[in-house]
Amino acid sequence: MKTVHLNDNDIQQYTFDFVNCGDIIIEHINSCKQCKNVSENYQLLSKEIKVQAEPELAFNLADLVMEKLPAPITQKPSKDYTLSLSIIIGIGVLVLMLYGFKSNLINLIEIKNISTYFIIALGVFVSGLFSIDMIRSYNKKINIINFS
Amino acid sequence: MKKNQELDRNLITKVLGGNSSAFKTIIENTQGLVIQIIYRMIRNTEDREDLAQEVYLKVYSNLSKFKYNSKLSTWIGSITYNTCLNYLEKKKLPIQDINDNDAMDPWEIIGNDLVGNDTNPSESYIFNKERSQILEIEIEKLSPIYKTIITLFHKEELSYGEISKITNLPEGTLKNYLFRARKKLRMNLLVHYKKEDL
Numbered sequence: 001m002k003t004v005h006l007n008d009n010d011i012q013q014y015t016f017d018f019v020n021c022g023d024i025i026i027e028h029i030n031s032c033k034q035c036k037n038v039s040e041n042y043q044l045l046s047k048e049i050k051v052q053a054e055p056e057l058a059f060n061l062a063d064l065v066m067e068k069l070p071a072p073i074t075q076k077p078s079k080d081y082t083l084s085l086s087i088i089i090g091i092g093v094l095v096l097m098l099y100g101f102k103s104n105l106i107n108l109i110e111i112k113n114i115s116t117y118f119i120i121a122l123g124v125f126v127s128g129l130f131s132i133d134m135i136r137s138y139n140k141k142i143n144i145i146n147f148s
Numbered sequence: 149m150k151k152n153q154e155l156d157r158n159l160i161t162k163v164l165g166g167n168s169s170a171f172k173t174i175i176e177n178t179q180g181l182v183i184q185i186i187y188r189m190i191r192n193t194e195d196r197e198d199l200a201q202e203v204y205l206k207v208y209s210n211l212s213k214f215k216y217n218s219k220l221s222t223w224i225g226s227i228t229y230n231t232c233l234n235y236l237e238k239k240k241l242p243i244q245d246i247n248d249n250d251a252m253d254p255w256e257i258i259g260n261d262l263v264g265n266d267t268n269p270s271e272s273y274i275f276n277k278e279r280s281q282i283l284e285i286e287i288e289k290l291s292p293i294y295k296t297i298i299t300l301f302h303k304e305e306l307s308y309g310e311i312s313k314i315t316n317l318p319e320g321t322l323k324n325y326l327f328r329a330r331k332k333l334r335m336n337l338l339v340h341y342k343k344e345d346l
Contacts, residue, residue: 008331017323045334048283049302054180055187057197062175065204069168 006035015042156220163211175204178221181304182228185314188295189232199235203228218313222306225314229296236292243292286336294329301326 006014010025018026029035098105108116162170182203190196207224214223236243287295297315300306312319 009327012327012330016326042330042334045283045330045337046302048279049287049298050305052280052284052287052303055183057183057200059197061179061183061200061204062172065175065201065208066168066172068201068205069171069208 005032008038011035011038012042015039016046152219153216157216160211160214160220163208171204171208174207174220174224178224181221181225184299184304185225185228185296186232188299189229189292190235195235199228199231203231206231219310222310222313225300225310226316229314229316232292241292282337286333286340289336290329290333294325294332297322297326298329298333 006025006028010021011029014021014025014029029039108120159170159174163174179200182200186196186199186203190199203224206227210227214220233243287298290298293315297311300311300314301308306314308319308322311317312322315322317325
């Protein structure tokens with residue numbers, strides 16, 4: 001058992017997050033009236049917050065919002081078309097590039113040096129990681145913009 | 149939980165299908181949480197009312213983007229929280245308490261002589277005297293973020309995960325903020341009320 005008193009975080013963890021609380025903390029509080037007292041006061045504080053009056057608006061929010069709603073919304077398929085079109089154009093450009101640099105690419109594949117393959121594989125792998133990261137951060141930013 | 153999600157899905161499908169009145173049910177189901185967040189984040193009454201409407205108009209126009217990764221109420225809560233944060237930033241109002249005294253320790257402030265008693269007279273006295281009024285005043289003194297997370301955890305009884313999704317704070321940071329907010333609230337109650345009340 002700890003001989004010094006627990007710090008506030010430990011006491012709060014015992015009070016509100018008992019499942020993740022260490023045995024030493026539990027053992028200490030069970031045998032220390034001072035720390036138990038602080039824990040009980042936190043419990044009381046929590047109970048008091050729970051019974052606080054609910055805030056209310058001076059008007060009927062639902063009615064007011066319903067009056068201001070724009071025309072009924074429907075899902076926008078046009079966005080999907082734009083995405084599909086972008087993908088098709090992207091693939092087209094890629095195919096054209098592959099066709100244009102065909103001879104160079106064939107020469108590249110014919111290189112017998114294993115380290116070249118290793119460098120290419122590494123490059124592709126790193127580019128893949130960057131792409132994933134870019135997509136993730138883009139989605140995150142778009143979500144934040146949508147919510148704000 | 150699954151039943152709620154099913155209910156959410158049903159309502160959203162109806163709204164997206166052009167049935168606007170289903171949106172009224174969404175408002176009625178979630179306005180408690182929205183109003184709580186707005187009241188804790190924003191002080192000005194008129195702005196609170198405007199923001200509450202703004203939140204639901206945003207929800208309505210973004211409903212087709214809801215991905216069912218969380219409860220609908222949690223998603224609406226996060227829109228509310230972000231709307232309030234933007235408002236505070238625009239008005240250049242403090243979001244978090246810069247005078248947050250992390251170094252304070254309850255034992256140092258109260259003194260072991262007082263806390264060391266079997267019963268702590270100041271604390272029991274505070275909690276017996278006009279509890280809710282005093283508590284309300286002291287909660288109001290906390291920073292908007294602290295007020296909000298304390299209310300969401302203790303009053304709305306949301307889980308760490310749900311509060312984390314609403315506030316976009318990592319769970320570790322959220323727990324840390326909650327510790328500090330409760331500690332500050334308790335310390336303020338003790339410091340401001342023990343001398344004159346005892």
